[in-house]
Amino acid sequence: MTTFFLIDTHYTIEAGKAIIHLYGRDEKEKPITLKDENFQPYFYVLTKDPKALEKLKEEDYHVVKVEKEKKLLLEKPVTAYKVTVNLPTAVPVLRELAKEVGDTLEDDVLFTRRYLIDKGLTPLELVQAEVENDTIKSIKPAQGEYKPKALAFDIETYTPPGRMEIDYDNPIIMIALYAPDYKKVVTWKKAKGAEVLDSEKSMLERFVTLIKEYDPDILTGYNSDGFDLPYLLARCKKLKVELAIGKDNSSPIAKGRTRQEARIIGIAHVDLYKFIRRVLGRTMKTQSFSLDAVSKELLGKGKKDVDIASIGTAWNAGKIDKFVEYNLHDTKLTYDLMHKVWPSLLEMTKIVGLPLFDASRLSFSQFVEWYLMKKAFSMNELFPAKPGYKEQTRRMGQRAQGGYVFEPEPGVYDNIAVYDYRSLYPSIIVSHNISPGTVNCACCKGKIPEHDMHFCKKKQGFISGTIKELLDYRTNIKKESQKKKDVVLEARSYALKVLLNSFYGYLGFAMARWYSAQCVEAITAYARHYVKDVIAKAEQQGFTVRYGDTDSCMIELGKKTTKDAKKFLDLVNKDLPDPMELELEDVFPAGIWVATKSSTTGAKKRYALLDKEGNLTIKGFESVRRNAAVIARKVQQELLMIVLKDRNEKKAVKLVKDTVEKLRKNKLPVEEVVIKTQIQKNLDKYESIGPHVAAGKLMEKKGMTVKKGTLVAYIVKKGEGKIRDRVELAEDAKQSQYDGEYYISHSVIPAVENILHVLGVSPESITEATQQTSLKGF
DNA sequence: AGCTACCGGGG
DNA sequence: GTGTACGGTAGCT
Numbered sequence: 001m002t003t004f005f006l007i008d009t010h011y012t013i014e015a016g017k018a019i020i021h022l023y024g025r026d027e028k029e030k031p032i033t034l035k036d037e038n039f040q041p042y043f044y045v046l047t048k049d050p051k052a053l054e055k056l057k058e059e060d061y062h063v064v065k066v067e068k069e070k071k072l073l074l075e076k077p078v079t080a081y082k083v084t085v086n087l088p089t090a091v092p093v094l095r096e097l098a099k100e101v102g103d104t105l106e107d108d109v110l111f112t113r114r115y116l117i118d119k120g121l122t123p124l125e126l127v128q129a130e131v132e133n134d135t136i137k138s139i140k141p142a143q144g145e146y147k148p149k150a151l152a153f154d155i156e157t158y159t160p161p162g163r164m165e166i167d168y169d170n171p172i173i174m175i176a177l178y179a180p181d182y183k184k185v186v187t188w189k190k191a192k193g194a195e196v197l198d199s200e201k202s203m204l205e206r207f208v209t210l211i212k213e214y215d216p217d218i219l220t221g222y223n224s225d226g227f228d229l230p231y232l233l234a235r236c237k238k239l240k241v242e243l244a245i246g247k248d249n250s251s252p253i254a255k256g257r258t259r260q261e262a263r264i265i266g267i268a269h270v271d272l273y274k275f276i277r278r279v280l281g282r283t284m285k286t287q288s289f290s291l292d293a294v295s296k297e298l299l300g301k302g303k304k305d306v307d308i309a310s311i312g313t314a315w316n317a318g319k320i321d322k323f324v325e326y327n328l329h330d331t332k333l334t335y336d337l338m339h340k341v342w343p344s345l346l347e348m349t350k351i352v353g354l355p356l357f358d359a360s361r362l363s364f365s366q367f368v369e370w371y372l373m374k375k376a377f378s379m380n381e382l383f384p385a386k387p388g389y390k391e392q393t394r395r396m397g398q399r400a401q402g403g404y405v406f407e408p409e410p411g412v413y414d415n416i417a418v419y420d421y422r423s424l425y426p427s428i429i430v431s432h433n434i435s436p437g438t439v440n441c442a443c444c445k446g447k448i449p450e451h452d453m454h455f456c457k458k459k460q461g462f463i464s465g466t467i468k469e470l471l472d473y474r475t476n477i478k479k480e481s482q483k484k485k486d487v488v489l490e491a492r493s494y495a496l497k498v499l500l501n502s503f504y505g506y507l508g509f510a511m512a513r514w515y516s517a518q519c520v521e522a523i524t525a526y527a528r529h530y531v532k533d534v535i536a537k538a539e540q541q542g543f544t545v546r547y548g549d550t551d552s553c554m555i556e557l558g559k560k561t562t563k564d565a566k567k568f569l570d571l572v573n574k575d576l577p578d579p580m581e582l583e584l585e586d587v588f589p590a591g592i593w594v595a596t597k598s599s600t601t602g603a604k605k606r607y608a609l610l611d612k613e614g615n616l617t618i619k620g621f622e623s624v625r626r627n628a629a630v631i632a633r634k635v636q637q638e639l640l641m642i643v644l645k646d647r648n649e650k651k652a653v654k655l656v657k658d659t660v661e662k663l664r665k666n667k668l669p670v671e672e673v674v675i676k677t678q679i680q681k682n683l684d685k686y687e688s689i690g691p692h693v694a695a696g697k698l699m700e701k702k703g704m705t706v707k708k709g710t711l712v713a714y715i716v717k718k719g720e721g722k723i724r725d726r727v728e729l730a731e732d733a734k735q736s737q738y739d740g741e742y743y744i745s746h747s748v749i750p751a752v753e754n755i756l757h758v759l760g761v762s763p764e765s766i767t768e769a770t771q772q773t774s775l776k777g778f
Numbered sequence: 779a780g781c782t783a784c785c786g787g788g789g
Numbered sequence: 790g791t792g793t794a795c796g797g798t799a800g801c802t
Contacts, residue, residue, distance in 0.1 A: 011790090041791065043791075085791095087791095088790080088791055089790080089791075090791085091791040092790095092791055092792095093791095095791080106791090107791065108791055108792065109791065109792095110790070110791060110792070111790085111791060112790095113791095114791080154788095155788090155789090156789065157788090157789055158789085159789055164789070165789085166788070166789065170789090221788095222787075222788075223786095223787040223788045224788085225787095226786090226787060226788065227787070227788035227789080228788075231788085231789095253790095259793090259794060259795080271787095273786090273787050273788085274787090277786080277787080278795095288786090288787090289786075289787065290786095290787065290788090291787080291788085308789055309789085311789065312789090363793095363794065363795075365794085366793090366794080386792095386793085511793070511794075626785075626786090627784065627785065627798095627799085628785095628798095628799095677783095677784070677785090678784070678785085680783070680784070681783095686782090686783085687781090687782070687783090687801095687802090688781080688782055688783075688800080688801045688802065689801075690782085690783070690784090690799085690800060690801070691799095691800080692783090692784085693783095722800090722801080723800070723801095724800090724801085746799090
């Protein structure tokens with residue numbers, strides 16, 4: 001009997017047979033590799049002619065057996081035929097033939113995932129297997145707590161002085177590895193604190209050896225899907241090094257130009273950037289997801305203060321000690337982040353039942369779908385088929401009416417009480433039993449708000465039942481974690497929250513197996529009903545409602561107190577069906593709502609709140625991008641702070657006026673107006689010539705190589721005509737050259753105009769005032 | 779208005 | 790690998 005924690009799965013074909021490989025670690029931290037030769041691929045067919053299924057055949061692919069089964073499909077009983085075939089790759093071939101006989105189902109579930117579902121195995125949980133010669137006789141889940149054996153890594157690459165761009169032609173100059181009991185930097189020039197190899201090639205070979213020696217279950221990096229691993233692969237290919245870090249000595253498999261990911265067989269590669277941005281991003285304050293910003297927020301300390309742009313110069317001069325420290329520190333941050341988010345990663349992996357590699361990269365809709373598939377299997381429900389291209393387009397055309405948004409009156413207000421319904425959509429789904437199988441049942445009657453539709457009151461739906469279970473489970477966990485503070489319970493609760501909040505989007509997601517336009521319509525109709533209800537009740541109580549959106553309602557307290565705000569909560573909650581509940585999120589000292597660009601009516605989804613600690617919560621305003629001049633963002637942030645915190649209108653207007661003035665007189669340095677854009681393909685491949693392409697051509701003219709990945713930095717010059725005819729490379733630009741008017745009208749004014757409107761100041765008055773002081777304010 | 783291209787993170 | 794992915798904006802056409 002072997003018990004071990006399951007880390008990764010993989011399959012190979014040997015002697016015409018599929019073999020599942022399981023990689024893991026036992027409780028004594030010994031690595032485990034096992035194979036299972038007794039699992040066969042299959043799919044289902046709904047047909048009146050099961051005899052025909054037995055004869056399906058093409059080349060080496062054939063049917064092993066056909067079994068009749070009673071199953072459910074969208075909550076209704078069906079007879080399905082389980083067609084077992086000889087190889088996983090036979091499935092896509094034979095299912096096409098089977099389609100002539102009937103409808104096929106579950107014909108696109110990856111073989112190793114099928115294995116996990118059918119065996120009830122959950123990665124990172126204990127697994128118990130009866131084994132003979134490393135081959136599994138039987139296998140089942142068990143109980144135990146896994147301690148991650150993780151290693152963080154980070155590469156530094158050479159960039160020629162003055163050129164800050166990513167180019168696989170430049171060598172990797174150092175690599176750091178970090179675990180609390182293991183700190184290592186390898187490089188190929190003399191340096192303090194590093195192991196020095198004689199060339200890039202030997203450094204890469206050493207890297208492979210070091211990984212093998214440490215033997216981690218988890219290899220983690222920051223943006224390592226998008227940078228470190230593809231870069232390592234490119235350099236290894238060039239230098240003919242086998243990047244054999246997989247447990248089967250295979251090289252990582254990098255995939256996809258968009259949404260790239262790099263898989264290592266047997267090792268869970270976790271890209272923390274991807275995970276944190278996708279999963280935790282929503283709840284974080286930071287606007288940027290750089291390692292520095294994320295570490296500061298989650299760990300309370302950032303990166304080492306090193307000018308990374310000078311790495312090329314330092315390398316050429318052989319003075320790289322500082323970068324060795326920097327490199328190692330980055331891996332320490334990465335490791336510590338891993339440790340910090342580990343409870344969330346672990347819980348998500350366990351909930352969804354997929355290997356950590358996949359679980360850490362799930363989109364929200366996949367999170368729901370894989371959970372539902374696991375659930376469906378246990379309830380004998382067939383997985384509905386994924387939609388074809390035509391069906392997807394049809395679904396995309398069915399856009400449901402969204403949530404209700406209260407039209408705000410532009411202005412700055414004090415003491416804003418923010419209420420929201422706790423898990424609004426999930427609680428609506430549960431309280432009204434909304435599920436694809438309960439729509440317009442024959443046994444019940446009724447009508448939902450706004451639509452001629454009803455949902456069964458007698459039979460629990462598959463989706464609504466699943467959500468009810470999850471909600472109840474989460475409520476219990478929250479109760480427990482209130483008794484004693486426990487990071488694991490909190491993480492589990494958070495993972496469940498993420499899952500619960502994703503169901504609504506999932507039901508309306510065109511690619512979803514359990515798509516239901518009717519459910520989506522019903523959920524939003526109820527949501528609008530309940531939000532309008534709070535707004536009406538608040539107004540009845542004499543509160544001034546300032547805003548409301550989808551599941552929230554924001555009230556200006558005015559002379560009323562926080563106590564009154566809490567009392568109102570009870571008034572609303574006593575009428576709500578279980579498990580719906582309104583909560584008071586917080587009372588904010590100040591908030592601003594702005595008008596739309598073209599009118600004086602309040603803009604929806606664009607506002608900012610100032611919390612008690614003096615931090616801004618900004619909704620709907622532009623975010624940081626490198627292809628925008630920094631000046632715009634800077635002015636916007638400062639302006640909001642002045643308006644909400646200092647409450648000084650004059651100072652606010654002065655800030656914008658000064659900025660406009662400085663731009664007009666070219667008093668701001670070139671750096672504040674530089675626009676940086678990456679060239680994504682060869683210059684001659686462009687159909688439409690944007691400013692960045694024109695800038696790229698200027699670089700070529702100077703004899704510089706411009707190719708995919710080159711970062712062009714340019715400014716817009718004074719003059720007439722198209723923007724692209726007025727670009728100048730940042731490195732050649734003089735401060736006197738840039739077109740202040742362009743930046744005023746394209747960057748600064750768009751970023752601040754609706755904030756100015758609230759102060760009763762028109763952007764024209766600001767832009768004109770500095771030109772002709774006599775026409776002030778008009 | 780519709781289409782094309784780029785952003786994110788990394789050095 | 791029994792495969793499929795985001796969501797938003799600026800500027801050109």
